[in-house]
Amino acid sequence: MERPLNVPGIAYGGDYNPEQWPEEVWAEDMRLMTEAGVNMVSVNIFAWALLEPSEGVYDFTRLDRVLDLLHAHGIAADLATPTAAPPAWFFRAHPEALPVDMNGRGLSYGSRQTFCPSSPAYREAALRMARALGERYAGHPAVVMWHIHNEYGCHNAECFCDTSAQAFRRWLRARYGDDLAALNDAWGTAFWSQWYYDWDEILPPRATGTDHNPTHRLDWRRFCSDELLSLCRAEREVLAEAAPAVPATTNFMVMYNFDALDYWRWAPELDIVSNDHYLRSTDPESEVDLAMHGDVVRSLAGGLPWLLMEHSTGAVNWQPVNRAKKEGELRRNALAHVARGADGIAYFQWRAAKAGAEQWHSAMLPHAGTDSVIWRDVVALGADLRALAEVRGSTGTAETAIVWDWDARWALELPSQPSEQVRFLELTRSWYEPLWRAGVAVDFVRPDADLSAYRLVLAPSLYLVDDAGAANLTAFAERGGTLAVGFHSGAVDENCHVRLGGYPGAFRTALGVRTDELFPLLPGETVGLSGGGTASLWSERVRPAGAETVASYTDGPLAGVPAVTRHAHGAGAAWYLATLPDRRTLAALLTRIREDAGVRPVLSDVPPGVEAARRRGSDADYLFLIDHSGAGAEVAVAAGSVELLTAQPAAHGSVTVPPGGVAVVREPHGT
CATH class of the missing domain: 2.60.40.1180 (Golgi alpha-mannosidase II)
Structure with missing residues (x-):
């Protein structure tokens, strides 16, 4: 059943928390929202304690008035289930629902997301709340979307308690067909005498003397993502029963510092994909990060428009130094999200809080009030978005795809790698940035995605890949596409088992190379490349097996060894980058690769900057x-x-x- 968002033009607004303010302030909120062009706000996100003052006893009078007031002023409501912040009475009644960290330390309530995702008591209370909201507001004219929870896994992606251990075992039994021998084989438990003879012997990867079994840790990451997804799915089903025509979303966190959830598995569960994105004060070119993650979110949405559910008008409150935005940055950030497919722009939050943990987080209406740069920028942005109403519903136009996989990211960043300096996000961004500067449209794809729409597929960092994903990517080149693969890709299968016979494992044949030994570089160490430029981070002893050498190392222990190769594979070509060239050299190389593939930028001549x-x-x-x-x-x-x-x-x-x-x-x- 298709459930579109019933908001005209580009949705614009933010988190609205009227419960934080006396009711006489609400009328001013409505007047100022109208002035700013706000047409949708998210409400009720953290109001559980006020809605349910004791178990099973509800008080909806405040929320009734808020929703009626919004509707009277032509403002739609994205109505949240406030399940990210259970009240104190819940934890007093169910202390077993509190999370436990990997060191066995029990955490207390007093912030948000202070619950164990596997807790039966939490699930029951959350679904009871979702059902009460769904039944009461299913027909309310202000409600145009359900907002399930808030930022799943932001603070409680992992819980190591005994209840979580039992849930982990259930998940493992389902994954391995209730076959303990299959698990032992997948985890390689013959190493370090880790063999399991009973399911109850398996624990979460709690603190131990040294490194955990990597497949154990990887399956734990998969389980944690799925466990939270099961909560989201359960709330979605309750709301769909009450209001079948109302779309539902939950706000993802596709941004630089969050990797807890496999959003490829989450996105199909939602009617509309939405995302929260915040900039890093320490990133001198945060516009690149914004664009890249916007492209990831659009790709999660299947190329369809999506919603920016949270962003900041100025400074956030949770970085070591929280800087204000520069002149024009609020507008550039917002419209860059629209450029990447967002059909809605929203902020945390509408009115800056005067109390609480986020009192120093910027808002649409700042502490200074309407006599402020932020407020004038917010009003101007509202006018911009009204002028762009016709853009709603339009889609992207990419011929290039970058492979993005959470399993590969999790596996790469487990301990005991050849180099802990190799990081998925940094590598991916290093390849994305030159394309962004050249104005090349980019989608992001799973390894097993349909690639028929693309001329060029890049896999900067695909350490883990299963046989189906590897076959899909190499078949793309065989059919005439251009494939480019980064170092340390294809090294292990879905169980984190090394692919034997030489590196880069799953891609050796397609790339026409074979590596027998890895030579990661020390921090700050570089090697020269033939044709000019340098490389850092990684090197390896590559031997061509059909591939032509494009560039070689000019010094160091691998002087004269290929560093970049190209191989004719089927009707297409497969490139291998066995190192990380400097920015200028990598940009020139990627330009050569995309021109080889016939990929053009959206403009033939993009002015610098x-x-x-x-x-x-x-x-x-x-x-x-x-x-x-x-x-x-x-x-x-x-x-x-x-x-x-x-x-x-x-x-x-x-x-x-x-x-x-x-x-x-x-x-x-x-x-």
């Missing part, structure tokens, strides 16, 4: 041009185009992108 992205609609394309240089630019566009933010035709076949500003161009099809 200008981000270019395109969304495709039924009658027109929408070209987003975002200046990060501060210099502005004049950009050639198709004849007959209109710049939507100013409603001005593109005179003389070009548009002006103001310094630090944004232009959004409607390019009619057929021009």
Whole structure:
């Protein structure tokens, strides 16, 4: 059953927490939301203690008034189940529901997400709350979407208590067909005398003397993701019973510092994919991180539009140093998300809190009130989003895909690797960034995805891959595509077992190379590359087995050994990067690879410092041009185009992108 979001144009708003304020403030909220162009807010996210003051006793009077007030002012509600923050009375009644860390230390309530995901008492209470909300508000005219929980796994992705141990064993029995011998084989338990003779001998990977069995740890990560997913799915089913036509979402956290959940498994459970994204104060080019993760979220949504459920108007409150945003950054950030497929922009939160753990987190209405830069920017952004209403529903246009896999990420970052400096996210970003700078559209895919829409597939970091995924990627090259693989990929199978016979394991034949020994580089160490440039992080003794050498090491213990190769494989080509070239060299290499594949950027000539992205609609394309240089630019566009933010035709076949500003161009099809 298709359940679209019933909000006109681009959704705009934020988390609205009226319970934090006296009721006389609410009227001002409505007036200011109208002034800012807010048309949807998320409500009730952390209100459990007020809705259910004691077990089974509900008080919906406040929420009734809030929803009625929103509807009277034409503002839609994304109504949350407040299950991310159980009240104190629940934990007093069910102390066994509190989480336990890997050191066996029991944690207390007093913050949020202080529950064990496997707790039967928590599940019962959460579903009871979801059912009460669903039955009461299924027909309320303000409610256009259910917001399930909030940021699953943000603080309790793992619990190591005995209840979790029992749930882990149940999950393992289902995964291995109730066959303990199959588990022993998959985990390689003959090593270190870890063989299990009874399911009850298996524990979560609690603190121990040294490193855990890697497959044990990997299966634990899979279990933890699935255990939280089962909670989300259960709430979704309760809400669907009460309101079959209302779509449901939960806010993902596809951002630099969160990797707890396998969102490829989560996304199909939701009607609308949404995401929270925050910038790092220490990242000098956070616009790259924003774009990359926006592309990941659009890909999780199957290429369809998605919602930005949380972002910040200025500083956050949870980094060592929380900086305010620079002039124009709020607007650039928001419209960059729209460029990457977001059909909604929302913030945490509407009104900055004066008390509580997040009192120093920025908001749409800051502590300073309406006489502030943030407020003026928020109002201006509302006008921008109204001007972009027609963009809603348009999709991406990528011919390039990057392989992104949570199993591979988890496995790569387990202990006892050849180098702990090799990190999935950093490697992926290093390959993504040159494409972003060149204005090349990028999707992200699972290893087993349908690749027929792409000319080029990149696997910067695919340490773990199963046989089906490896076969899918190599078949892509055989059929005429261009495949590029990064070092230490294909090394292990889905059970973290090393693929024997030489590296890069699953991809040896397609890449036409064989490595017999790895030579990771020390921090700060570099080696030269033929043709110029240097490389860092990794090297290996590659022997061509049909591949041609594109670049070799010029010094170090592997001088003269291939570092980059290309192999004709079937009707296509397969490239191997056995090291990490410096930024300039990697950019030139990726340009050569994509040109070899016939991939063009969205614009033939992107001015330096200008981000270019395109969304495709039924009658027109929408070209987003975002200046990060501060210099502005004049950009050639198709004849007959209109710049939507100013409603001005593109005179003389070009548009002006103001310094630090944004232009959004409607390019009619057929021009």
